[in-house]
Amino acid sequence: MGDVRQLREKQTDSEKITINLGYVDLGRIDLLVQEGFYSNRSDFIRTAIRKQLDGHGETVEKSIERHTMELGLRDYGRAELERLRAAGEVLHVRVVGLARIGADVTPELALATIGSITVLGALQAPADIKAALAGRIR
Structure with a gap:
């Protein structure tokens, strides 16, 4: 039994969609x-x-600049959010791609530091964080 190790949960880099075709x-x-x-x-x-x-690449780039959004993968962890809380700052998450809130973030810390979340793509976060921030997710 001493050789048994917990496997990490597999993180996907894509999202499944369903389409209807004729x-x-x-x-x-x-x-x-x-x-x-x-x-x-x-x-x-x-x-x-x-x-x-x-x-449509140029149009997408201009829109990202206009909306001041980040493109790609963006992770938000406890250390970053604690720095924001200590500085009295509120984060407005704006991501085109994948935004992830770490499992080390508590719902209280998320509520204290995240003012809004706008993600065009996917948001990955623990269920309790998503529930706590439900009114701030657009």
Whole structure:
């Protein structure tokens, strides 16, 4: 029993979405997969989405600047939030991508330091933190 170790919880770097497609579009995708242009339906859809995002890249960048948002992965932990509380500052989280609030953050600390959360993408936080901040999440 001394050799048993707790495995870390696997963190995903993506979020699953569901879309509805017409039968004709789906058949056309399946044909491209069958012909070897894509490895599977998901590969086709990811490629199509990336192409669209690349085409709108400048618009996205300008919007991020205009809204003063951070792009990518942003972690918020206990040490950072305690520094903010000590300085009397309130944090307004604005992220395009993934925002994570650490398991070391208490609901009380989150309430004292986080004024609002706007995430275009995904927010990962312990359930008690999400519940405490529910009125501040947009």
